[in-house]
Amino acid sequence: MIKPRKIPLRICLGCSEKKPKRELVRIVRTPQGEVVLDLTGKKAGRGAYICPNSECLKKALKGKRLEKNLQHPLSPGVVDEIIAYLEAQERSEA
Numbered sequence: 759m760i761k762p763r764k765i766p767l768r769i770c771l772g773c774s775e776k777k778p779k780r781e782l783v784r785i786v787r788t789p790q791g792e793v794v795l796d797l798t799g800k801k802a803g804r805g806a807y808i809c810p811n812s813e814c815l816k817k818a819l820k821g822k823r824l825e826k827n828l829q830h831p832l833s834p835g836v837v838d839e840i841i842a843y844l845e846a847q848e849r850s851e852a
């Protein structure tokens with residue numbers, strides 16, 4: 759019998775739902791102490807995840823959930839970068 763491959767699940771900081779890692783947007787606190795958007799999913803550091811939609815981003819930012827999870831203040835511009843990315847995603851799906 760072949761065992762099914764385990765899909766790595768991560769919790770979205772917006773809606774708190776568990777989803778496959780590859781469906782989520784990864785935000786990473788790098789060892790250099792920067793918080794960046796990680797589109798490759800391979801950057802070293804502490805990661806936080808949100809669904810690729812602006813609602814979950816808003817919820818994750820509200821109450822500083824993202825900052826608390828990463829235990830680091832967000833870098834200037836990183837939120838704009840995430841918003842721009844999400845908008846581009848939404849446009850490509852429309």
Ligand SMILES: [Zn+2]
Nearest residue numbers: 770773809814
């Ligand atoms: Zn979500």
